[in-house]
Amino acid sequence: MARLHDIVVDSAHPAAAARFWAAVLDGYAVAPYDDAELARLRTLGIASPEDDPTVLLEPQNGGPRLFFQQVPEPKxxxxxxxxxxxxxxxxxxxxxxxxxxxxxxxxxxxxxxxxxxxxxxxxxxxxxx
CATH class of the missing domain: 3.10.180.10 (2,3-Dihydroxybiphenyl 1,2-Dioxygenase, domain 1)
Known part of the structure; x- marks a missing residue:
């Protein structure tokens, strides 16, 4: 049987949306960027986490992860x-x-x-x- 793993939210600016929801929800935090992830972003031409097209919110106490993914069209x-x-x-x-x-x-x-x-x-x- 399937289990809920991620909730994905389309977004114009994933970093800002993720920060908003991290502030709204108790027990969620933006996933940290380690050196390997920063290097991976640079290979994609992304200079900083602020421009990351997919930003992850991790639950601190269980529950589904929240992913914010960049899409070109507005809501x-x-x-x-x-x-x-x-x-x-x-x-x-x-x-x-x-x-x-x-x-x-x-x-x-x-x-x-x-x-x-x-x-x-x-x-x-x-x-x-």
Whole structure:
């Protein structure tokens, strides 16, 4: 039976998207770049991790990895798949997400709809609701 390994998000600027989501999600960090990976990027003509077309977020406590991959086309329509997040304090987390660059799109009875800086929708609900 198949197991979930990676969630891949198309992105205009993977490094910035990965940093946003690393700041949003508890227990995720941008994978470090060692000398071998930096050398591999240089052989591809990529001068720095900031221009890496595929940036990995690693879970620190289990869960799927998140990959952000560069695509040339902009986002055009509503996501077919999105992330649902929960928080203990909805108001505080809403303010924190806005400070990170999320855009509040709509408030619903049980959740709040946001867009990340690249326009990808995600939801936030109160823990336990």
């Amino acid at each position: 055009r329509v509503k996501n077919r798949v999105h992330m649902d997040l929960v928080a203990d304090d909805l108001d505080a987390e809403t303010a924190r997400l806005a400070e990170l660059g999320a855009v509040l799109l709509a408030r619903h009875e049980k959740h709040i709809l946001f867009a990340d800086p690249e326009g990808n929708e995600f939801c936030l609900a109160q823990l336990g609701s």
